[in-house]
Amino acid sequence: MAQKPGIPKGTRDFNPEQVAKRNYIFNTIRKRFETFGFQPIETPSFENSETLMGKYGDEGDRLIFKILNSGDYLSKVNESAYKEKDSNTLTSSISEKALRYDLTVPFARYVVQHQNEIEFPFKRYQIQPVWRADRPQKGRFREFYQCDADVVGSDSLWQEVEFIQLYDSVFSSLKLEGVTIKINNRKILSGIAEVIGASDKLIDFTVALDKLDKIGEEKVKEEMRSKGILEEGINKLQPLFTLSGSFESQIESLKSILSSSEEGIKGIEELAFINEAISQLGLETATLQLDVTLARGLNYYTGAIFEVAAPKGVQMGSIGGGGRYDDLTGIFGLKNVSGVGISFGLDRIYLVLEELNLFPNTVTKNVEVLFINFGEQEALFSLKAIKLLRSEGINAELYPDTAKMKKQMNHANKRAIPFVVLVGEQEMTSDTYTLKNMTSGEQTKVSLIELIEAIR
RNA sequence: GUGGUUGUAGCUCAGUUGGUUAGAGCGCCUGAUUGUGGUUCAGGAGGUCGUCGGUUCGAGACCGAUCUUCCACCCCA
Numbered sequence A: 001m002a003q004k005p006g007i008p009k010g011t012r013d014f015n016p017e018q019v020a021k022r023n024y025i026f027n028t029i030r031k032r033f034e035t036f037g038f039q040p041i042e043t044p045s046f047e048n049s050e051t052l053m054g055k056y057g058d059e060g061d062r063l064i065f066k067i068l069n070s071g072d073y074l075s076k077v078n079e080s081a082y083k084e085k086d087s088n089t090l091t092s093s094i095s096e097k098a099l100r101y102d103l104t105v106p107f108a109r110y111v112v113q114h115q116n117e118i119e120f121p122f123k124r125y126q127i128q129p130v131w132r133a134d135r136p137q138k139g140r141f142r143e144f145y146q147c148d149a150d151v152v153g154s155d156s157l158w159q160e161v162e163f164i165q166l167y168d169s170v171f172s173s174l175k176l177e178g179v180t181i182k183i184n185n186r187k188i189l190s191g192i193a194e195v196i197g198a199s200d201k202l203i204d205f206t207v208a209l210d211k212l213d214k215i216g217e218e219k220v221k222e223e224m225r226s227k228g229i230l231e232e233g234i235n236k237l238q239p240l241f242t243l244s245g246s247f248e249s250q251i252e253s254l255k256s257i258l259s260s261s262e263e264g265i266k267g268i269e270e271l272a273f274i275n276e277a278i279s280q281l282g283l284e285t286a287t288l289q290l291d292v293t294l295a296r297g298l299n300y301y302t303g304a305i306f307e308v309a310a311p312k313g314v315q316m317g318s319i320g321g322g323g324r325y326d327d328l329t330g331i332f333g334l335k336n337v338s339g340v341g342i343s344f345g346l347d348r349i350y351l352v353l354e355e356l357n358l359f360p361n362t363v364t365k366n367v368e369v370l371f372i373n374f375g376e377q378e379a380l381f382s383l384k385a386i387k388l389l390r391s392e393g394i395n396a397e398l399y400p401d402t403a404k405m406k407k408q409m410n411h412a413n414k415r416a417i418p419f420v421v422l423v424g425e426q427e428m429t430s431d432t433y434t435l436k437n438m439t440s441g442e443q444t445k446v447s448l449i450e451l452i453e454a455i456r
Numbered sequence B: 001g002u003g004g005u006u007g008u009a010g011c012u013c014a015g016u017u018g019g020u021u022a023g024a025g026c027g028c029c030u031g032a033u034u035g036u037g038g039u040u041c042a043g044g045a046g047g048u049c050g051u052c053g054g055u056u057c058g059a060g061a062c063c064g065a066u067c068u069u070c071c072a073c074c075c076c077a
Helices: A016-035 A057-063 A079-084 A087-094 A104-113 A158-173 A186-195 A199-210 A217-226 A231-236 A247-257 A262-281 A328-332 A346-355 A376-391 A405-414 A425-430 A448-455
Strands: A046-048 A097-099 A122-131 A143-152 A180-185 A287-290 A304-309 A320-325 A339-345 A369-372 A396-398 A419-422 A433-437 A443-446
Touching: A016 A122, A016 A143, A016 A158, A016 A346, A079 A087, A104 A122, A104 A143, A104 A328, A104 A339, A143 A158, A143 A346, A158 A180, A158 A262, A158 A304, A158 A320, A158 A339, A180 A186, A180 A262, A186 A199, A186 A247, A186 A262, A199 A217, A217 A231, A247 A262, A247 A287, A262 A287, A262 A304, A339 A346, A369 A376, A369 A405, A376 A396, A376 A425, A376 A448, A419 A448, A433 A448, A443 A448
Parallel strands: A180 A287, A369 A396, A369 A419
Antiparallel strands: A046 A097, A122 A143, A143 A339, A180 A304, A304 A320, A320 A339, A419 A433, A433 A443
């Protein structure tokens, strides 16, 4: 047993039941994406390192899986970097490719590369695995699937409205009711930073603010102080910490806080527009909530920021996220193309559905009838019937070996196959089939027509 | 990347301050039952105690390293 094989940390095998459940989620999401007018694309598992590096911040670079060059990679190595044990410089000389870290940056690369073939606005969806060299935890893996839908080439705020509808539609289809779609706006965060005189410390400021519900008001203030934000500014934030109530009343409070910031006011207007549209259109099962502490993906989000929280009572990080990035393709040289998109975390949604017992019983498509194998003649006779059953859309199979009946019955039992058919000498001569219901134990002799009717 | 945690049969877990041959339940295999599974009864197989090294007369237990699990940071789906 010492030599038992294993798989790398943070990766998983999926058994037939798990694959069926995962496909159920994939298919539901795919169906909703297409209903909303998105078209699928796929990109390679790995990209040139320069496409990915530097796009996710220093932290992101650390979590990108690098692929070692083929061949005698050490011969081309930078001599001084090797001697100095300078990992950063050395990495770029021995690795030129890296596994994709998310689907958004490869999509931006795709848009720039194919800009002349694409009809804008372009709505694409993409369901593929991504890799992160992270430490695994519950709901955090080193290989996991993202399901992304993005629109590029439209500044319209109706897109944001559509994405909120799409989130609602997908989670409602999955019967995952009571999710909270949190929304914020980068412009509001910039506005606040401006008002408190910390525009140059926007990232530090928002990272600290983002932790409010986790570490509390005092610790957040402490972190801001340690990042060099002035006490005077922090005092101005006070109304923010106690912000609550409806979407509308929060917007009113923000208006007074941000009255001196042009950008902040713009952000408020955007949020108000989106909220107004959503209240007119309505949501099936989700709730839209303004959360000014929401600050994800600031490395490229410029407008709306989304995050989806699982229903209350389920211990799970966010099950989806997204936002508006006005200039994502700019990093690849294509200016003035705005994008906005959302992502679903398949693996986390799976864990939530499992915990809440929300997978339909029908996701695993089992064999419905097993024919017992009594010998060569009987097997051939059975396969003729099986061929007909299959043409009627019934999942049927023959036990492949002429094993003891006990073994064959046991096999049917363990696989939870609901019907077993016995065809021996008696049945062959009378052209009948002995059908056994494995749940009730009842056994009847029927014709082929009756057999089809009984199983269907 | 930092700090902590976990690993004993296919699965879930016992195993005393270091002391003969490491246990249980479930599962698995065989038979009771040669054309009948799920229940019952009888019997059986299965462990380099994560891996490597160290301390010791003696290690599943103690020490170190490493891998793995889970958790908190960091960050994030």
